[in-house]
Amino acid sequence: MGKYITKRVLLLIPTLLIVCIIVFTLMRMIPGSAVDMIVYRLGQAGQQVSVADVEAKLGMDKPAAWQFFTWFTGILRGDFGTSLFQNESVLTMIGRQLQATLELALLTLILTNIISIPLGLYCAARQDSISDYTIRSISIILMALPVFWIATLVLIYPALWWQYAPPAKYVSFFSDPIQNLKMFFIPSLLGALSQTGHQLRTVRTVTLETMRQDYIRTAWSKGVSEGHIMFRHAFRNAMIPVITVIGSSIPGLIGGSVILENMFNIPGIGAQLVTSLDNRDYPVVQGCVLIFAIIVMIINLVVDISYKWIDPRVELE
């Protein structure tokens, strides 16, 4: 297993290279003269620069391959470049925003699983009962209702009824956990509810299928109690597909939190990305997309490794 992990980690580098090439090329393909746009925007922001200045700064007067090479080697050293607008290192900017997004994503993930897994198992155990139907109907409703609409309601009505609003200023978890959680709890819960609808049904379906397997019948024939059957026999097998679902939902959590970040004033990476794209702040955009891709690759690796940990039949090469 250790060998497998080392191999996969090493494989990240060529993958990273390919991702960088793609990101680099795509950025350069954005229509419109990007440099003019930059000059215009910088002008609007109060900085007067000439086209030549910008080009020199971006290194756009040099051949594309050279530009790519400098950028990529920079990445390997940990230098993602400097923002065109903020005069800050890209990495610092992203780091600051990323923390908020990751926290939101993590909380959403935890809440989703706390709700969906036990409920999903329960629905499978009590298939076609009234509680099963009720819970499933609620999950369909949750899937159908748009998150931003619920968020709007959640923001408006408590304000109207109880004069309550969640904190508007971001405070890091490490400096003031209570205040931080006050800010993050509601948006995470909302995000979790929308994810739960889908995941609960997956857990239920997968558990039902697992329960139909021959080895579950063997377990019953040995006199194993229902609880043990669910948790000792069925659970591990059922979790294999569920982990896939969780793994594939994480990129969505990170990138798609734009709406919630916007509504709850969380300084996350989603908001950052949109602003920078608008400004054609190339280095920041590239950096964001790249970080995003790296996170996805790491998640994939973790998911693959967890397969092997759970399912001994998996042959990893």
Add this chain to the structure above:
Amino acid sequence: MEDLLEVRHLKTYFYNNGAELRAADDLSYTVKKGECVAIIGESGSGKSVSALSILRLIPFPPGLIVGGEILFQGKDLLKLPEREIQNIRGSKIGMIFQEPGTALNPVMTIGAQISEPLMNHKKLSKKEALAKAIELLRSVDIPNPEERVKQYPHQFSGGMQQRAMIAMAMSCNPELLIADEPTTALDVTVQAQVLEQLNRLRAEADMALIIITHNLGIVARYADSVKIMYGGKIVESGSPADIFENPHHPYTLGLVRAVPRLDLPKGYGLHTIEGEPPDMSKIPPGTCAFAERCMYAAKRCKKEHPPLEEIEPDHFCACFQKNETKTEREALV
């Protein structure tokens, strides 16, 4: 020998899209202590369902045990509360299944799976149970049991998987073992090994065995008592000699003649029974399920269901036309 298990008028029905499938239809039979009972049937005969009903392993939906009694050591298994039947499963009555590859949990070690009933029913500690598991694997001739006990099912061959299942089912020394097509998925020589082992273990433990199969050869070799099922009912029952050498029911006759024999010249055997095994949701109640394929069928057969009658000591047959089959029967080799 007293009766260990008595099945009385068992009715297990399946419900599918409003159709009622009478998989086990008023089934009655007994198993004595230490006896090997074989239940023969083709697909759709209800043989597996009758075995699963004993341990109440019928999945609901779509199946349901709607009537009858199953008396085990005097107690009616169908009326026991869930916890008590769980105490009986795996400890007093064990079961092994057809496809050992899928019947074993792929993510648990063999040792864990065999230890489970030992810890559950015999209250052994984890260490003690594992030691016993190693011994059990040794008793079913699995080489190197100390290593094997830490392995997973997919690392075992088909024959070994089945033997591990036997070890698991017998771990708590049950009085009765139910084997549902235990060797159908195995190679011929492996079948022979596994069956010999099963027979030996059974004799040593004085354990009763119910074998469900469609392989008449196995039945001829190992059974003490045979029941032939068709359309959810037992149509003939008796000793192997009765069934193979003196069958009265037209279906039994057809079946015995349909199996090719290695010891007889080529011309004998592979006699066909016209038609197909019945679709159980379409058999009208109150008729003989075999009537539409039967060459002796009379009007009465389509109007009434023949009751199971004792035609010779311990030899039962459910057929109105059983006397007509004399000629065919006497032509048997």
Add this chain to the structure above:
Amino acid sequence: MSEKIKSISVELPIGGETKEVIDERIKKQAPVPKELENQLLKVDNLKMYFPVTKGLLARQVDAVKAVDDVSFAIKKGETLGIVGESGSGKSTVGHCVICNYNITGGQILYNNKDLSKLGKGEMRGLRREVQMITQDPYASLDPRMTISDIILEGPRIHKTIRGTREEQELVGQMLELVGLNREFKDRHPHEFSGGQRQRISIARALALNPAFIVCDEVVSALDVSIQAQIVGLLMHIQEELGITYIFIGHDLSVVRHISHNVAVMYLGKIMELTSSDTLYKTPLHPYTQALISAAPIPNPTVDRKRARILLNGEIPSPINPPSGCNFCTRCQYADERCIQAEPEFLDVGGRHFVACHKVSGTNMKGGH
């Protein structure tokens, strides 16, 4: 009446003859020319190895020797039965004969033509003449096609018939031939039982008027009474149309019934090959004897008197067959010679081929 299967005393030469006489007879075994005329299929030293690869670049590290030096011949209108357990290679032989694989070695002569040297047109012709029916009646028929379409697929591709009227006629004929109602032609596979679906598969194979059909475990998934029907049908068709079969199975009794000659395979090699009567009357190879002993006879009086031969151990993997004789790890008669040297596949008299040191009585390899 019933012959008890005796396990013969294998140290004695056959028929009490001396080693010299046997050697002489074996030397004289040259192929008899007039038999060649009637030979539809001749397979010589067929080898089919599947590579085992490892790593990203798919390096070959090993090979599964699915079929390892197999030779036999089949006369027109006859059936060769191939019996074996898992890993024996019997199904692979069937696939090789109908050219599903590029064989690793050896030669297949169909109608005296080398199959590896066929041109495109000839290959097409071969595909018409040689058909295969397989085991699973539920997977082998496309559930979205009607029975009529299934049967007509081959003729339409090979353009053997034209026009709706001819098509309808063909479908009707085929259905009748396999004992199904003509009205079934517009139904779909899922409406039929396992046995009926096998009949449809047979009808599909017959639609191209083949000369040769490979039946790969066609009755293994069927109930006993239906097995009898399908085997009877196949034999009837052989009588009527003179089709040659290879019948692959694991149930000795069934295979023996339909076959003229039977080959017993183990781990890619043929252990014994002879007429079906001889095989069951006087099986010479220890493996054949074990197989016969393992198959219980459905008559308690007869069966409980038989001697039981139980093999120890498991079937080895075809990636790593034992050195020497493939069967030596499980054979009760195995000795030093068996472990070291592979026995040759020899005719020990009356076209009865066996690959066993103990039977041929002479040490062919490494002895001279």
